[in-house]
Amino acid sequence: MKEYKIRLSAETAAFYEKVAKQAGRSIEQVLSDALFKLAGELALEALHKKRRAFIGKFAIILVDK
Numbered sequence: 001m002k003e004y005k006i007r008l009s010a011e012t013a014a015f016y017e018k019v020a021k022q023a024g025r026s027i028e029q030v031l032s033d034a035l036f037k038l039a040g041e042l043a044l045e046a047l048h049k050k051r052r053a054f055i056g057k058f059a060i061i062l063v064d065k
Helices: 010-023 027-064
Strands: none
């Protein structure tokens, strides 16, 4: 497993520490889960944009015929 170092503002660190404490999880697990969820959302957004671009091109091709 790879390790990464991240810097958080004091406010952000306090937020994630509070979430971790309330969830009964480590701060590392909470940050990992948050990053994983964000990555999934960004991937879905990218796929949606790609699909819309394809549909847009397809529609233009149909209109031009």
